[in-house]
Amino acid sequence: xxxxxxxxxxxxxxxxxxxxxxxxxxxxxxxxxxxxxxxxxxxxxxxxxxxxxxxxxxxxxxxxxxxxxxxxxxxxxxxxxxxxxxxxxxxxxxxxxxxxxxxxxxxxxxxxxxxxxxxxxxxxxxxxxxxxxxxxxxxxxxxxxxx
Amino acid sequence: xxxxxxxxxxxxxxxxxxxxxxxxxxxxxxxxxxxxxxxxxxxxxxxxxxxxxxxxxxxxxxxxxxxxxxxxxxxxxxxxxxxxxxxxxxxxxxxxxxxxxxxxxxxxxxxxxxxxxxxxxxxxxxxxxxxxxxxxxxxxxxxxxxx
Amino acid sequence: xxxxxxxxxxxxxxxxxxxxxxxxxxxxxxxxxxxxxxxxxxxxxxxxxxxxxxxxxxxxxxxxxxxxxxxxxxxxxxxxxxxxxxxxxxxxxxxxxxxxxxxxxxxxxxxxxxxxxxxxxxxxxxxxxxxxxxxxxxxxxxxxxxx
Numbered sequence: 348x349x350x351x352x353x354x355x356x357x358x359x360x361x362x363x364x365x366x367x368x369x370x371x372x373x374x375x376x377x378x379x380x381x382x383x384x385x386x387x388x389x390x391x392x393x394x395x396x397x398x399x400x401x402x403x404x405x406x407x408x409x410x411x412x413x414x415x416x417x418x419x420x421x422x423x424x425x426x427x428x429x430x431x432x433x434x435x436x437x438x439x440x441x442x443x444x445x446x447x448x449x450x451x452x453x454x455x456x457x458x459x460x461x462x463x464x465x466x467x468x469x470x471x472x473x474x475x476x477x478x479x480x481x482x483x484x485x486x487x488x489x490x491x492x493x494x
Numbered sequence: 495x496x497x498x499x500x501x502x503x504x505x506x507x508x509x510x511x512x513x514x515x516x517x518x519x520x521x522x523x524x525x526x527x528x529x530x531x532x533x534x535x536x537x538x539x540x541x542x543x544x545x546x547x548x549x550x551x552x553x554x555x556x557x558x559x560x561x562x563x564x565x566x567x568x569x570x571x572x573x574x575x576x577x578x579x580x581x582x583x584x585x586x587x588x589x590x591x592x593x594x595x596x597x598x599x600x601x602x603x604x605x606x607x608x609x610x611x612x613x614x615x616x617x618x619x620x621x622x623x624x625x626x627x628x629x630x631x632x633x634x635x636x637x638x639x640x641x
Numbered sequence: 642x643x644x645x646x647x648x649x650x651x652x653x654x655x656x657x658x659x660x661x662x663x664x665x666x667x668x669x670x671x672x673x674x675x676x677x678x679x680x681x682x683x684x685x686x687x688x689x690x691x692x693x694x695x696x697x698x699x700x701x702x703x704x705x706x707x708x709x710x711x712x713x714x715x716x717x718x719x720x721x722x723x724x725x726x727x728x729x730x731x732x733x734x735x736x737x738x739x740x741x742x743x744x745x746x747x748x749x750x751x752x753x754x755x756x757x758x759x760x761x762x763x764x765x766x767x768x769x770x771x772x773x774x775x776x777x778x779x780x781x782x783x784x785x786x787x788x
Contacts, residue, residue, distance in 0.1 A: 356503050356505075356639075356650050358650075358684055358685065358787065358788070360684070360753060360755055362760075390505055390507070391505065391639070392539075392541055392637060392639055392686075394686055394751045394752075394753055396751070396752050396753055396760055397762075398760065398761065398762030398763075398765065399762050399764075399765075400700070400701055400702040400762070400764050400765055405597055406547070406601050406602075407547055407593065407596070407597060408547040408593060411582055411584075413581040413582035414582050414590065414593055416581060416582075417579070417580045417581055417582050417590050417593075417594075418593065418594060418597055420579055420580075421573070421577075421579065421580075421594050424579065425572075425719075426715070430715075432711070432714055432715065432718065433711045433714075433715075434707040434710060434711055435705055435707035435708050435710075435711050437705075443708065443711050446701065446702060446708055446711070446712065447711075447712060447715050449701070450699055450701060450712055450746060451598055451745055451746070452597055452598070453600055453747055454700050454765075455602075455700075455749075455750055455751045455752065456602055457541045457543070457602045457603075457604050457751050458541075458543050458602065458635075459507060459541055459543055459635045459636075459637035461507055461635070466509075466543055466545065466635035466637075467545065468544075468545030468546050468547070468633070469545075470546075470547050471545065471546075471547055471601075486762070488752075488753045488755070488760035489753075490686055490753035490760075492639065492650075492685070492686055492786065492787070493505065493639070494505070503650050503652075503786075537652060537654070538652065538786070539686075539688055539784055539786055552744055553694070553748050553749075554694055554740060554743070554744060555694040555740060558729055558731075560728040560729035561729050561737065561740055563728060563729075564726070564727045564728055564729050564737050564740075564741075565740065565741060565744055567726055567727075568720070568724075568726060568727075568741050571726065572719075598745055599744055599745070600747055602749075603749055604688045604690070604749045604751050605688075605690050605749065605782075606654060606688055606690055606782045606783075606784035608654055608782070613656075613690055613692065613782035613784075614692065615691075615692030615693050615694070615780070616692075617693075617694050618692065618693070618694055618748075639786065640652065640786070641652070
């Protein structure tokens with residue numbers, strides 16, 4: 348399946364808005380796949396960019412929900428809310444930990460699209476990881492470049 | 495070397511299969527470079543996406559092998575196999591740590607290609623980081639978009 | 642703002658050189674935005690790749706400088722200079738920690754560009770994170786693909 352003749356390359360953009368219920372992982376693979384389908388994206392590159400500094404994008408296992416619980420438990424122990432090390436405390440005990448959890452993960456994902464499908468593995472899902480304890484509205488810039 | 499006139503943009507896709515020998519780093523810069531050369535990719539963007547949730551992609555130093563050993567030793571101490579914090583234990587003591595090590599690193603890489611070469615630095619190599627203790631077969635989606 | 646008709650896709654490349662003053666975060670959003678403007682990049686994808694293994698690229702809060710101070714303090718405690726775990730010590734006590742800090746973060750960023758602007762959130766800035774204690778000269782490969 349090597350060199351693909353490329354008749355007409357084009358772009359599509361969309362901003363996706365996602366509500367979170369506080370700290371934890373929320374899958375949105377379905378929303379991304381639906382947008383690709385609605386735009387008839389067949390072959391190309393999908394980029395997701397989260398426009399925030401206290402939440403992350405993550406590709407992780409979408410089978411056993413214990414995985415998400417353990418991920419969050421590990422990060423909560425690694426980066427303690429209210430750690431006296433932190434000076435930036437005006438926005439709450441969970442704010443600086445949220446920035447650090449974001450730095451330890453990522454806010455950008457790049458996933459090739461082939462035959463109209465994301466090239467995710469069988470067990471991979473796309474997640475928004477809310478790091479603040481209270482609910483937030485988060486925005487993800489979606490971009491497709493391809494045919 | 496600013497705006498580059500772009501005669502015909504095109505895409506290439508390939509799935510690369512890599513065998514691992516258990517936990518540790520395995521370089522595959524050569525395989526990626528060979529694929530770019532075989533497809534006559536000159537200027538553009540290379541994206542790599544690892545289709546698994548218990549291994550990572552990493553760009554790291556390719557000179558002293560001690561660096562890879564120390565990286566793995568640090569991660570093994572940071573995320574302990576069999577940590578009683580974890581509920582997701584059915585697939586083995588090293589499974590949940592593998593998911594966390596993946597979350598702490600990444601499964602996507604984006605590297606510009608210029609004059610037929612990856613724009614890697616002198617000491618940078620592209621690695622597959624196996625986080626499970628037993629050998630696995632891992633698949634990487636490779637995508638090139640450019641001329 | 643869905644499917645965008647794409648008249649002529651093109652590419653631009655540039656290597657950006659940034660001087661650091663030792664460990665810490667240095668914002669360079671302005672340099673990236675200026676390059677996009679100079680090349681009249683309107684809609685597309687920006688990729689940044691840092692060509693080093695002991696420094697990172699990071700998108701983080703650009704408001705309170707305490708956030709950057711706390712980020713660096715947390716990483717300095719998590720990955721201790723001179724930790725006896727490390728074998729790779731010939732280049733200094735801060736060298737292996739710099740490689741690990743790089744692995745825990747990233748050297749690639751992908752940001753969609755829309756109407757000539759990076760789709761960063763209100764509080765997001767693009768940073769080079771120097772992990773070595775002494776000043777260095779760092780090179781970032783910038784690539785734009787779009788119209």
